[in-house]
Amino acid sequence: MPIKSILHKVAHPFSSTSKAASSITFDKFCNIIDGKQRSGDQIHNAINPRTQEKLWDIPIATENDVNDAVKAAERAFQDWRPTPIENRQKLMKEYIQLWKEHHTEMTDLLMAENGKARTMAIVEVDSVSAFWEYFSKITFPVEEFEDEQKVVKTIYKPLGVAVGISPWNFPLSLSLAFKVAPAIVADCPIIIKPSPFTPYTAAKAIELAQQIFPPGLIQCLGGDDRLGPWLTGHPDVKKISFTGSIATGKKVTEACSKDLKRVVLELGGNDPAVVCEDVDIEATAAECAMGSWFNTGQMCVCTKRIFVHEKIYKPFMEAMIKFTKTLSLEAEGEGALLGPVQNEMQYEKVLEVVEDSRVKGGGKGFFINPTIVDNPPSDSIVWKEEPFGPIVPVQPWKDEADVIRRCNDDKTGLGACVYSKDIERAERIAANIDSGTVWVNSFEKPVPEAYFSGHKMSGLGGEGSVKGMLAYCNATVNQRYKKNVNYA
CATH class of the missing domain: 3.40.309.10 (Aldehyde Dehydrogenase; Chain A, domain 2)
Incomplete structure (x- = not known):
């Protein structure tokens, strides 16, 4: 079977040929905290895996940066929470358009930090559009039961501040697509921690989001080995979504168990x-x-x-x-x-x-x-x-x-x-x-409409679909009785 015919089944048709309309640049990188770019005293440089050359400077977040980001997220949560889902999804659609305008730059940046072949980089950049399109249209499920005595309704409330920890193999799909999109539609502010091997695309994508979304709603912190424990151990973070190795997933689970944070783990497979x-x-x-x-x-x-x-x-x-x-x-x-x-x-x-x-x-x-x-x-x-x-x-x-x-x-x-x-x-x-x-009769092709989860040591919970979005929520049951019961 020709390669192009197989790829046609994989790639999403969201490639853009238009030139970027916004003023964002792709040669300077910062952490994004409370809607602003923040540098730092210490910097890190990832390596281009195709050339083994050092890439751009990017700051290493401090514990103070973590605290500031969580505080900003809590403020954003209070402001964003009353926003109707239709308004949230309208902003998501605006971001999709802005994303498409930067398709070429994001593709080139992804190739530089991750080493992907251009064809594969395009597939990943397009996956962000596909997932955001899906989450910009979904609705919360209506769960209601009624009999002669009572009416029982289940409603979903956002958990609060979430953190997404993403790996180096799909730095955009496993941050923007699988984590940010469902968090936003569920009403949760989110802080993304990209891998230090691939810190650039997520930082730039979230810098781009500041043109659309309110400050503190979508933030990005890159750093060293201290950053993960700071985030997973923070008392005001309510949810962790982690994608990575089984060994690190166990450490994340242990950290979250101390205050019973909600946790989703997408780990390895064979x-x-x-x-x-x-x-x-x-x-x-x-x-x-x-x-x-x-x-x-x-x-x-x-x-x-x-x-x-x-x-x-x-x-x-x-x-x-x-x-x-x-x-x-x-x-x-x-x-x-x-x-x-x-x-x-x-x-x-x-x-x-x-x-x-x-x-x-x-x-x-x-x-x-x-x-x-x-x-x-x-x-x-x-x-x-x-x-x-x-x-x-x-x-x-x-x-x-x-x-x-x-x-x-x-x-x-x-x-x-x-x-x-x-x-x-x-x-x-x-x-x-x-x-x-x-x-x-197909190789592995995750889609936004399907719940993506692992059995055994491949993880806890899942992402994608309405069910994945509900992982950013608490369920509350409203049980109303139609008349008082006579106990006499």
Whole structure:
């Protein structure tokens, strides 16, 4: 299957060719506190993973900055809370238009800080528009019950100040799309903490938001290892939404437990894909390859273990290798999909998993060629651990019950894929896989309309959809009786 036809299913058609109308610049970066840009005495510089060159200065937030941001958010909460949902969503639509005007600049900035191929960077920038479009139109559910004695209504009230902690692999999608948009429509001010590996796009996106939203409603703090504990431990923060590793997720949960903050965790996964013997081999091999190599394999929900029915194992492997060889390992060319691993620490980790120096790319940058591992042992590192890079192991299977057991033989359960022309069979297999989302006849493609959550150690709670928005709320039940009860 041609690359462009597969990408057509992935990308959202929100690309803008218009020139920026606002006065924002893309060569100076600050924290955003109470509607204003704030510098600092200490600075940090991220690294361009394609060139290994130092990028722009960005300030490291202090504990005083955290306190000021939370106070500003509390003030914004009191002012924003009476705002009708229609007015909130009107401002969201204005931001979408402003976002589209800066599409090219945001794409270029994302490529510089994250290393994404241009095609992948465009997909991520467009995802912000897609999620904001969705949340700018949703309504709160109406839950009401009535009988002869009473009327019972459930209403939803905003929690208050929220914090979103986002990772380096999707610095825009996992801050602006998954966290900021639902918080705003739910009436909650939010402070975003981007990864120090990718601090620029979120800071600039939130600087842009100050042209639309009131001060203190959407803020951004970048910093070092002290910043996360300051935010998760702050007594006036009511909700934490964290995306990242299982190890750090446990620390976030421990910090939130001290005052019982609401917490949502979207953590790692080791997602299986089950390929049945009746598939179109060439098309399915391309889908599995896209699921494995999307964002250079640096995605919490992407294909990380592939089970191929033994009857088609050899031709499937040949087709997947053939398709993978068509992909370009760089970041600038038209249609290129693969970029470098985002940072040196992850680069070294991926190389250790493969233990083969031949996968190293040439020249500067943290480039690694995509690697398919043929039938490794089930106790091998590449099979048991999430590599978070362009590596995928493949094993054969023949018994349906056994392949389901092998899919579930993992501590995580974020996503999974099942491929078969027999939809009843595919959905039967899908129903027995312990994952938050199972895609049938497609690689992993989260959408704003669907609740995105993990089973087992892949997380707590979820994001996306109306249900994800309600995670920023407390439910209150109003139970009204129609007449007094005579107890005599």
